[in-house]
Amino acid sequence: MAQPEPNNRDESHEEFVRLLNSSHRQLLGYLVSLLGNRHDAEDVLQRTSITLWRKFATFERGTNFAAWASTVAFYEARNFQRMGARSRLVFSDALLEVLSTERTNDISHTDARHEALGHCMEKLDEAGRRLVEAAYLEGSDIGLLAEQLGRAKQTLYNKLNIIRRSLADCVTRRLAEEGAR
Amino acid sequence: MNFDRDELRTLCSALHDSTISAADHARLEEILTHSAEARELWFLHCDIETGMADWAAMRQAAGAQKVVPFAGASAPHLSNRSHTAYRWLAAAAAVLIAAIWWTRDSTTHPPQETAALETKANGIAVLARAVGVEWTDGVARTSGAVLEPGTLRLKSGAVLVEFYSGARVVVEGPAELRLVSAGEAFLQSGKINAHVPPQARGFTVGSPGMKVVDFGTDFGFAVGSDSAPEVHVFTGKVEVASATLAPRVLNEGEGVRLERGALQAIAAVRSGFLAEEELVRRDSAFAQQRLAAWRETSRTLSADPATVVHYTFEESDAPERRVTNQCASASPATHGSIVGSVRTEGRWPDKGALQFRSEGDRVRLIAPEPMHAVTLLAWVRVDSLPRGQNILLAADSEQTGALHWLLTGEGRLRLEIARDLGRPRADWEAVNSAPFVTPERFGQWLMLVTTFDSRTIRHYANGQLIGTGASFAPPSLLIGAAVVANSSSPVLRQLSGDMDEFAILSRAMSADELRALYQAGHP
Numbered sequence: 291m292a293q294p295e296p297n298n299r300d301e302s303h304e305e306f307v308r309l310l311n312s313s314h315r316q317l318l319g320y321l322v323s324l325l326g327n328r329h330d331a332e333d334v335l336q337r338t339s340i341t342l343w344r345k346f347a348t349f350e351r352g353t354n355f356a357a358w359a360s361t362v363a364f365y366e367a368r369n370f371q372r373m374g375a376r377s378r379l380v381f382s383d384a385l386l387e388v389l390s391t392e393r394t395n396d397i398s399h400t401d402a403r404h405e406a407l408g409h410c411m412e413k414l415d416e417a418g419r420r421l422v423e424a425a426y427l428e429g430s431d432i433g434l435l436a437e438q439l440g441r442a443k444q445t446l447y448n449k450l451n452i453i454r455r456s457l458a459d460c461v462t463r464r465l466a467e468e469g470a471r
Numbered sequence: 472m473n474f475d476r477d478e479l480r481t482l483c484s485a486l487h488d489s490t491i492s493a494a495d496h497a498r499l500e501e502i503l504t505h506s507a508e509a510r511e512l513w514f515l516h517c518d519i520e521t522g523m524a525d526w527a528a529m530r531q532a533a534g535a536q537k538v539v540p541f542a543g544a545s546a547p548h549l550s551n552r553s554h555t556a557y558r559w560l561a562a563a564a565a566v567l568i569a570a571i572w573w574t575r576d577s578t579t580h581p582p583q584e585t586a587a588l589e590t591k592a593n594g595i596a597v598l599a600r601a602v603g604v605e606w607t608d609g610v611a612r613t614s615g616a617v618l619e620p621g622t623l624r625l626k627s628g629a630v631l632v633e634f635y636s637g638a639r640v641v642v643e644g645p646a647e648l649r650l651v652s653a654g655e656a657f658l659q660s661g662k663i664n665a666h667v668p669p670q671a672r673g674f675t676v677g678s679p680g681m682k683v684v685d686f687g688t689d690f691g692f693a694v695g696s697d698s699a700p701e702v703h704v705f706t707g708k709v710e711v712a713s714a715t716l717a718p719r720v721l722n723e724g725e726g727v728r729l730e731r732g733a734l735q736a737i738a739a740v741r742s743g744f745l746a747e748e749e750l751v752r753r754d755s756a757f758a759q760q761r762l763a764a765w766r767e768t769s770r771t772l773s774a775d776p777a778t779v780v781h782y783t784f785e786e787s788d789a790p791e792r793r794v795t796n797q798c799a800s801a802s803p804a805t806h807g808s809i810v811g812s813v814r815t816e817g818r819w820p821d822k823g824a825l826q827f828r829s830e831g832d833r834v835r836l837i838a839p840e841p842m843h844a845v846t847l848l849a850w851v852r853v854d855s856l857p858r859g860q861n862i863l864l865a866a867d868s869e870q871t872g873a874l875h876w877l878l879t880g881e882g883r884l885r886l887e888i889a890r891d892l893g894r895p896r897a898d899w900e901a902v903n904s905a906p907f908v909t910p911e912r913f914g915q916w917l918m919l920v921t922t923f924d925s926r927t928i929r930h931y932a933n934g935q936l937i938g939t940g941a942s943f944a945p946p947s948l949l950i951g952a953a954v955v956a957n958s959s960s961p962v963l964r965q966l967s968g969d970m971d972e973f974a975i976l977s978r979a980m981s982a983d984e985l986r987a988l989y990q991a992g993h994p
Contacts (some may be wrong), residue, residue: 295553301825303661315521315525315752318521319514319517319518319521320516320518321513322521323513323517326486326487326489327487327488327489328487328520328521328524329859333859335857370754371600372896373960377550379491379493379496380504381500382500382504384504385500385503385504388504388510389503389510389513391515392511392514394509394511396514399514399518400518400883403515403518403519403522404518404521404522404525406525407518407519407522407523408526411523411526419530420526422523423527423530423531424525425488425523425527426523426524426526426527426528427528427531428880430911431881431905431906431909432488433755433905433906434906446486447484447488447490450484450488451480451481451484451485454476454483454484454487454516454519455480455518455991456481457519457523458480458515458516458519461515461519462515
């Protein structure tokens with residue numbers, strides 16, 4: 291495994307951290323599309339970052355870091371599915387390959403989508419925001435919120451589904467408007 | 472291929488929430504395999520997914536989160552939580568890689584990190600000691616818990632509260648003390664003994680009758696339900712005020728009693744109030760008693776004919792790095808081999824434990840006998856749950872009946888039983904509990920138990936049932952060669968925390984037995 295020379299290490303490390311930070315969102319989005327949920331994607335991204343650092347010497351400066359990193363992430367994801375998540379439902383290897391190829395091109399839209407989403411979230415009512423927090427914050431629990439509200443858990447999942455839809459529509463609309471401008 | 476956009480979006484949503492059924496998953500896979508348009512929509516929804524998580528984390532970091540009074544996170548663990556969350560990273564790729572996560576800007580910090588910071592921000596005091604306390608509000612707070620604004624109600628026992636201002640207050644039950652801020656409390660009833668160092672000058676304790684403002688001192692304050700409230704100054708001076716009376720300064724050795732609306736001078740009596748030194752002495756005596764009580768129960772558990780493995784982690788480390796199986800009929804293979812882990816303090820100061828921190832840390836054991844029912848028990852103090860799967864026990868084998876016992880990223884207990892359905896790899900049937908090991912319970916000793924009686928899987932935490940589910944009946948249950956707090960899989964799945972007791976029994980213990988075990992063993 292190629293490691294940077296010790297005297298270049300600090301500099302190399304700084305550059306690596308900077309590149310990894312700037313691609314974090316894209317890589318996470320890439321992995322979610324392969325693995326289906328954020329928790330597994332976070333898991334695999336953490337493993338991936340270790341491998342990326344080990345292989346960083348082979349990265350050609352000036353080329354697309356996110357694209358290079360996503361090839362490593364792909365193998366980590368597949369490995370994770372084979373070894374770690376046996377008991378879960380996973381996509382077939384054939385579908386993974388297709389998703390990976392297309393997602394690598396699609397990933398350049400991620401940042402714009404996130405920005406648009408920021409505006410769209412503002413239109414959400416307070417009940418919707420609470421639900422999003424219950425579903426997305428670590429340590430929160432949708433079951434608990436359901437209990438507090440005296441609603442069935444499935445009702446909240448349905449509501450979350452509707453919120454995701456309206457957010458996706460809002461993001462699509464916003465991006466189309468921006469593109470038209 | 473034709474597909475309905477709404478159908479696809481519902482399937483995506485179910486997959487993101489991990490609530491999708493096998494049939495729906497197959498349908499989603501079919502749609503995605505055959506339609507580029509579907510894949511585009513899928514990618515959009517994946518970005519919405521990570522974007523919503525970012526938004527929620529940012530909103531929480533901005534302080535919009537609601538205040539949960541007395542989140543019981545342990546102070547010393549809180550202070551190093553940020554280090555422990557990614558300790559595995561440090562181990563895997565040295566300090567170098569760990570720095571990556573540090574330098575990431577706050578907006579992309581993982582939510583659990585911000586949750587920990589948030590808990591800390593709401594605290595105003597620490598429950599430094601709690602000795603023999605019975606809480607009347609049913610909230611079990613243990614030493615080290617961070618206290619947020621709210622009321623402490625003690626039926627009996629005594630506690631030491633360290634306010635963030637530096638004031639230290641011994642509260643003797645029965646008592647009701649409202650914590651207002653780092654520099655203010657309100658004594659509804661009961662007795663307190665306050666030590667206020669110079670940096671906490673101005674520390675104020677209100678009561679229904681009068682208010683005491685401290686000028687750097689030691690004083691006692693008693694508010695009885697059927698006796699007049701009294702203030703006793705042991706050293707320094709305080710100012711006593713009430714709604715109707717002019718403020719009055721009390722010096723060392725002086726005291727007042729509020730009777731019929733007037734302040735009567737009395738002599739200060741130090742012995743009437745529980746001193747911190749006495750509380751500390753009681754605390755250590757209490758710990759000794761609890762440890763002795765646990766040792767007794769622990770011997771009974773070791774002697775149970777159904778006990779296959781019982782580790783108490785009490786032996787000294789030399790010469791071999793071995794965990795002794797305390798069970799009388801233990802075969803040599805059932806003694807555990809420690810890999811990586813170091814010894815640490817357990818539930819009580821004189822009780823040993825093993826610390827699981829880095830990627831390699833584990834205990835290896837072999838429990839060869841097949842079983843028809845099982846109880847898995849562990850006392851653990853979890854630092855964080857950085858992974859989707861945090862192993863308590865994992866069999867190496869994938870044969871039908873092999874067991875995996877773990878905590879999920881959301882703090883659910885989970886038992887997985889391998890089942891051979893003729894596919895290349897084993898399927899793992901699993902039953903989860905409700906989330907229990909959530910961030911406010913990080914840093915506290917918890918008794919986690921799962922039983923399986925060949926029909927039903929039951930999960931217990933601290934002696935209470937937290938989840939049940941039916942399972943297929945494997946011909947027998949297998950542990951065989953296995954790993955505690957880690958797994959042989961190359962995927963990182965180790966536990967981040969400490970363990971000070973671990974047992975495997977070849978029968979399902981009852982709810983009553985487990986409740987009694989918790990009563991005898993909780994710190």
